[in-house]
Amino acid sequence: MTSTSSDLPVAVIGAGPIGLAAAAHLAERGSNFVVLESGSMVAAAIDEWRHVKLFSPWRYDIDTAARRLLDQAGGWTEPDLDVLPTGGDLIDSYLAPLAKTPQLSGKIRYDAAVVAITRVGFDRIRTAGREDAPFLIRLSDGSELLASAVVDAAGTWRRPNVLGGSGIPARGETEAAQHISRALPDVLGRDRERFAGRRTAVVGAGHSAATTLLDLGDLAEQVPGTEVVWVVRGADQARTYGGGDADELPARGALGSRLKHLVQSGRIELVSSFRIEAIQPSDGNRIELLAGERRVVADTVVNSTGFRPDLDIAGELRLDLDPILGSTRALAPLIDPNQHSCGTVPPHGADELAHPEPGYYAIGAKSYGRAPTFLLATGYEQARSVVAALAGDWEAARDVQLDLPETGVCSSNLADNSTADEPAGGCCGPAPQAVELSAPSGRGLATGISGGLLTVVDDKPAATQSGCCN
Template sequence: MSISELPVAVIGAGPIGLAAAAHLAERGLDFVVLESGPTTAAAIDEWRHVKLFSPWRYGIDSAARRLLEQAGGWTEPDPGALPTGGDLIDSYLAPLAKTPQLSDKIRYNAAVVAVTRVGFDRVRTAGREAAPFLVRLSDGSELLASAVMDAAGTWRRPNVLGGSGIPARGEQDAAANISRALPDVLGRDRDRFAGRRTAVVGAGHSAATTLLDLGELADQAPGTEVVWVVRGTDQARTYGGGDADELPARGALGSRLKKLVQSGRVELVSSFRIEAVAPTADGRVLLTSGEQQVVADTVVNSTGFRPDHDIVGELRLDLDSIMGSTRALAPLIDPNQHSCGTVPPHGVDELAHPEPGYYAVGAKSYGRAPTFLLATGYEQARSVVAALAGDWEAARDVQLDLPETGVCSSNLAYGSEADEAAGGCCGPAPQAVEVTSRGLSTGISGGLLNVVETKQSSCCG
């Protein structure tokens, strides 16, 4: 079998992975979707209780919509309604996965542990491009592919609590006292937080979401204490644009948090870079930053996420040393220079590596930049699939229409707080302004998955 007869391997059955599959199906290209979890969008299912602050009109890919409409029996959600993560799965992604074009192409419990070229390590060159990709799964099985679209996201790789980019001293030993971002404070995880003291670390939208939920829990359960730990000194980015935000739910998120802090119901500890994490004699955990200390029963890590490039370590990648994205994409998404809405349109050319046929799309493509949004990922998928189909004119006709806002989950970096902005979720992230291949303008389209808040909402890409 020639390499051209092999399927395209799509890693991940989340929003971007299934969008890629929809575009591949429309183009008539063979493909297989490899999902590490037991269900569609298993990562999102872990925060299904969270409400997005972007309405449905931004959450559905164009090719996916066409497949759903062709299949029949699908009712498109109210474009102005705010879905939860569970709604995104139940009303969109799960039905999409069941369409005739995709249903028999998705493999569940198929975690990818390595991607390489058959017979080639990273060093060997001669004949490399003619060799198919070899994809190895956690169960030891392998499959061959003509190309790889890596839409695995970053949810499984949270940043560390340590303020210098590496785990704080004792952090790994304190894992039992550390919760991942966006716990279901008012539902499934209530017993862990009710009547106890919780420290939320991070300054993005996922941190704001958890803090608001904890504030509500404190009203319901006596003895519930909440402390917000941040590295910076200015919380203007987290509080956001308020009434100036085009996405009202996102603006309300920051406004409500600011009031919660001003009321004293949330204790704000700023300029706190975690150096050490240690257990206390009574089973709690102690965070240390110089002479400062914070004690809590549970620490919620809302410091963001980072990509896992280890599985493609034998491929030839051109990664930016700072962002962890492609070198070409890095200056376009640098949170020190861009908010989500000022990220220029980009597609296959900016996502290409020296390894022909391998593309990271979605949140993973942004590396550590927290400026990703679904609308961007959908356009990435469309562009890459067009290129794989040989339609380079369509592949390079990249356009983005994003909602205007004055604030993004990362926004322009506020001094030392930039590293915490990734807590917006998915690289979660809000946005602004239509971007076309000819520059910036205004408008809306596509779909951005902003992370979220249980009652209001937040953002996530």
């Protein structure tokens, strides 16, 4: 406990795309670092939805520093940049090879779940000498390590939102846990038996919900008796249906178009304006979702209402959080889903991500709190900027650029149909086009879209989670 902070590594929490991007940038700067991954493999959270295809092609999914490390290591073949990878492809063809590069291979600790972050000898109240004290990180096995700084890229996958329509669990939700599935089940593969010939209710209006609904629609064609009901809180599904042929990411546009067709044809039953108040057992080992006098009966409920960050682990740090979104207070107005789509989020980096606790930064989906406007490219630029700041290179840290494509989801009637959970107004302007948002100085950045990443897409319940962002 006598080590000075300057002798200690930077601790990166999470070995997903954003955490490994931060590690790659740290490696390029010659910084001492360690990556703490809660799972037993790289990108363990993504591995749970490895069957899902991303909306964006490879050209948007690879961090620049990570690419340089892979090229230097040799033996890596860059994927076809125009191909859409699955979550499994992202791991097998990019993240796993990246983790094996000489600069990263000995720096990643697996099965290292972080349960608390503080400073040695300091709780949140004590001030004098605080900045000189190293960070103390406790793991789930009781072990501890010290760090000079913390880059928290833990994401949000482990903290799903509840089904209850008021932000707390519906009455009976905990007791009904055996009937509730996580988002993005492998409907056509590993989890097929759970859904084949049964009635499934998918709750949520984001693109993960749409992906599951389409898989269930395919299963219904293959297995008689398979029924699908889509439960949403909002009254207008325009945001989920997306931009169709006008979407700059064709796979995303096709997703919404296919879903709309299934609903209009009656193959998927849509139940809208339904805020779940209670969940109770029903006949035949089923459950009922209740909203006033209305009810939906199902064998299984897929919770696609989104995710929220785990802020408890940093409870003894001094964080300046926006009271609504849970991001930093400085970042909140830049990502507010009531004002911004993913394509209109202004450039931001270390300055906007900083807390009153020097040396602690949350990046990636976790940095956005409950806002659904996060993109993978945004996380890569966050990682670059934060690492530059930790290295004392503030010129590079503040030279932040984003080049984000609009989505083509432009509906002037959204305001007329909005609810408290649906930000009014269109989110993309009159036509799909690339919108360059850059800081005053000029550093180029190849933008990446997080094509179907749960933690990127569905960070809000019901209608607000979808926006026009994937």
